[in-house]
Amino acid sequence: MAATFGRSLAKGEIDQFVRIWRYGLFRAKLEPSERLSAAKSPMTLALLGDPIVQFCILVVIGTFVSRIMLRHQRAGRLIGQLIFFTSLTVLLLYHGIIPYEPSPPENSVTLRTFTGVAKIIWWVNGAWVLIAFVRLFLIFERKPREGRLLQDLIVGIIYLGAILSIVGDVFSVPIGTLIATSGVFAIILGLALQSTLSDVFSGIALNLGRPYSVGDWIVLDNDIQGRVVETNWRATQLLSGTNDLVVIPNSVLAKTRLTNLSSPDESHGINVTVRIQPTTQPRIVADLMQNVLISCNSIEKTPEPSVSINSIDGQAIELQLSCRVRDISQATVAKNEIFDLLYRHSKAAGLKLAGPPGTITLPAEHKTEPSGEQQHAPSTPWRLLSNIPLFSSLTEDEKEHLASHMQRRTYRKDAIIAEQDAKLRALTIVRSGVVSITRREGHRQIELTRLAPGDYFGENGLLMGTGEVGTVRALTFVVIYEIGEDCLSPLLHDRPALAEELGAIMAKRIEAERHLFANSNMLVNGAPASSLTSRIKHLFQLQQHD
Structure with a gap:
């Protein structure tokens, strides 16, 4: 037996000697740098073959590519994360590590630690891949808020699933037992966060029900109103009419009654109640109130405004x-x-x-008769002149002169008073009724404005010799008063400074009502009063008085 062991030992020593001798000959034939590489290559190959080294290299490369290089490209980052997750799965399965199964208990501490870290990274990256899919593809057209809400819910479920999987597969904790034993803690946490959870679930209900959207104007039962500027999981923020930010918890908002003034569309209805003394027929009063709405430029023409008689008694006719x-x-x-x-x-x-209701109004026959100068009521033309800013600088005698020479005219409904670009030689004041001014541009008819009692037109032709900006048409039966050129010319010759006053007033009106003059041949951008005054003087031949 000893001879046999000796022969085998001698044979082993001889084989080892031969290997060393051959390796020495191999190194002797190499250059010094090649000898160093040959000496390091076994160590390098051993390191590269180690699963921990391979895992670390893959994690570094995947993190750099997906989180740094492609951080601003959503589709590219998704592709990079998907490739990294697939490569990580193949690497772990190749080395016998199954991420979705618990690790064998007989493994060493080092191996179990590495396996646990690898599984955690695998589950986290799997969750990120699913979240990237959700963020990129789960989109509701024209409903960004609902899409964002659903995305957040699904992302929360994905993270919860990843955490439970890590707890069960990495730390080998029974999920069912963990959930059952954490019931007391969940109750305590729920009671502590009762208000917050109420806001969160109310926010979910409000977002799903969608009673309002960002930009809508809403009114609450407690008279709080404002435009919705932001809505999140906890609260809704309103910007009030006084430019104050009102933050309302979702739980409060879900319990109160709200009115959305911006739904189903942006238009909003308004009601105005008026009481008129019953001195004429209610039908005539209702027609007059209809003219009020027809002449209003700030309201929508469709649907057509309406007037209704609410009540009538000895004191008033009440209309809405x-x-x-x-x-x-x-x-x-x-x-x-x-x-x-x-x-x-x-x-x-x-x-x-x-x-108002309840007040006592004396009948006309019981009122005290005025005496002296009060019995002299001013004429209608004089009252019209007094209410026109254009003639505010006139003296009482000058107003009386103009009023005595004014001409009264009437037009039936839909009658054309003046055509577009016509040069009127008289300033026309609306006494009663409604007048519309429309401008024709190509095949379009654009309504510029509507005139009511006390408004006037024709000053362009009278004072500057330009045409009307649009066609003037009577929308109702209209009564007007005209001030002709032959009536105004004597006043300007007697007081040439009046031309400068009229020019300054016209310049202010053109600046304030640009929509009426924007398409005409008049000066618009801050029309200089001096140029308008020059036109007036030239038209009335007042240059000699400069």
């Missing part, structure tokens, strides 16, 4: 005017214009506003 505006922001402007037109139309028709 209903119309729509383009959006809620125009409601105040429209109401102000309606109130102004109510006064002007009522005064032009000789009607008087009644007091």
Whole structure:
């Protein structure tokens, strides 16, 4: 036996010697640099073949490509994450590591630690791939808020699933037991976060029900109103009319009754109640109120505004005017214009506003008769001149002169008062009714404005010799008063400074009403008063008075 062991030992020593001798000959034939490479190659190959080294290299490359190089390219980052996740799966399965199964307990501590880290990274990257798919492809056309909500819900479910998988497969904790034993903790946490959870679930309900959208104007039961500027999981933010930010928790918003003033469209309805003394037939009063709405420029023409008689008694005829505006922001402007037109139309028709319900109004025959100068009521032409800013600088005698020479004319409904570009030689003041000015541009008819009692037109032709900006048409029966050139010319020759006053007033009006003059041949951009004054002087031959 000893001889046999000796022979085998001698044979092993001889084989080892031969290998060393051959390796020495191989190194002797190499250059010094090649000898160093030959010495390091076995170590390099051993390192590259180590699964931990391969895993680390793959993680570094995948993180650099998907998180740094492709961080601004959503589709490219998804492709990079998918390639990295696939390569990581192949690497782990090649080395016998199954990410979705618990690790064998007989493995060493080092191997179990490496396996656990590898599984965690695998589950996290798998979750990121699914989230990238959701963010990129789960999109609702024209419903970005619903799409974002569904994306967040699915992303939350993906993260929860990844966490539970890591707990079960990496740490070998029974999921069912963990959920059952954490019930007490969940109850305590739920009670502590009761308000927050209520806001979150209310936010989910509001987002799914979609009673409002960002940009809508809403009103709550407690008279809080504003435009929705942001809605999230916890609260909704409103921008009020006073430019204040109002933050309302979703749980409060879900319990209160709200009115969406921007739905189903942006138009908003407004109602105005007026009381007129019953001195004439209710039908005539209702027609007059209809003229008020027809002459209003701030309201929508469709649907057609309406007037309804609410009640009538010995004190007043109560009517309700209903119309729509383009959006809620125009409601105040429209109401102000309606109130102004109510006064002007009522005064032009000789009607008087009644007091609020419960007040006592003396009949006309019981009122004290005025005496002395109060018995002398100013004429209609004089009152019209007094309400026109263009003639605000005239003296009382000059107004009396113009009023005595004014001509009264009437036009039936739909009658053409003046054609577009016609040069009128008289300033025309609307006494009663509604007048429309429309401009023809190619095949289009554009309504520039509507005129009510007290408004005027024709000053372009009278004072500057230019044509009308549009066709003037009567929308109702119209009564007008005209101031002709032969009536105004003596005043200008007697007081040439009046031309400068008229030029300054015309310049301000052109600047304030650009939509009426934008397409005409008049100066628009801050029309200089000096140029307008020169036109007036030239037209009335006043140059010698400069």
